[in-house]
Amino acid sequence: MKVNLKPRSMMFPAPAVVASAYDENGKADACTLAFATMCSHHPPAVMIAINTTLKRKTLKSILYSKEFCIGFPSIEHVAQTDYLGIASGYDTDKLEDVGFTFKEGEFVNAPLINEYKISLECKLMHTAEVGSHTQLTGEIVNVQADEDVLEENGKISYEKLDPLGYEDVTHRYFRVGEEIAKAFKVGLKYKK
Numbered sequence: 001m002k003v004n005l006k007p008r009s010m011m012f013p014a015p016a017v018v019a020s021a022y023d024e025n026g027k028a029d030a031c032t033l034a035f036a037t038m039c040s041h042h043p044p045a046v047m048i049a050i051n052t053t054l055k056r057k058t059l060k061s062i063l064y065s066k067e068f069c070i071g072f073p074s075i076e077h078v079a080q081t082d083y084l085g086i087a088s089g090y091d092t093d094k095l096e097d098v099g100f101t102f103k104e105g106e107f108v109n110a111p112l113i114n115e116y117k118i119s120l121e122c123k124l125m126h127t128a129e130v131g132s133h134t135q136l137t138g139e140i141v142n143v144q145a146d147e148d149v150l151e152e153n154g155k156i157s158y159e160k161l162d163p164l165g166y167e168d169v170t171h172r173y174f175r176v177g178e179e180i181a182k183a184f185k186v187g188l189k190y191k192k
């Protein structure tokens with residue numbers, strides 16, 4: 001039997017990624033986001049959503065600089081990534097607090113966190129106000145990857161990245177499980 005639950009935003013599985021940008025004084029900001037997904041192939045683009053009604057310095061910085069990076073944390077970065085989602089850049093230098101370092105993006109003027117093994121460099125394409133959040137669409141103009149998360153054919157290895165998963169209903173982090181099937185293949189048996 002199905003029951004009706006109170007409406008709330010949710011997505012399964014959800015990621016935990018980190019957006020980073022420079023503020024108007026050139027200071028690096030970064031915050032953890034579960035509201036993040038891909039949204040265009042051509043041009044390649046991602047969409048993030050940051051709360052407009054609460055204290056979010058990174059939102060202000062992205063809207064100011066119009067460029068940002070998205071880092072994909074691995075399981076080993078769970079505590080640092082959690083902290084980037086608890087403390088605010090208005091109060092402390094979070095990257096310094098967790099011992100993270102950053103460098104300049106190669107195609108954007110935004111801080112790229114060295115510890116994350118895959119990062120997207122994005123230029124702000126579009127914003128939209130959606131209820132409590134500002135949706136920000138970024139065109140991906142470069143992807144930087146650590147060589148040790150790449151397969152021999154140059155493709156990103158999901159297993160080597162070991163990405164951090166997040167569950168927003170009970171606020172827990174997860175490791176993504178093992179491969180269970182090949183996409184675009186396992187469903188072919190139903191094709192008429």
Ligand SMILES: Cc1cc2nc3c(=O)[nH]c(=O)nc-3n(C[C@H](O)[C@H](O)[C@H](O)COP(=O)(O)O)c2cc1C
Nearest residue numbers: 031032033034035050051056057058085087088089
């Ligand atoms: C796992 C996790 C996911 C989060 N997802 C979002 C999100 O999608 N949007 C958002 O506005 N805040 C999100 N937050 C909260 C911000 O990261 C948090 O408010 C942060 O302190 C903002 O920092 P800033 O003021 O330096 O930008 C999340 C926090 C955590 C721990």
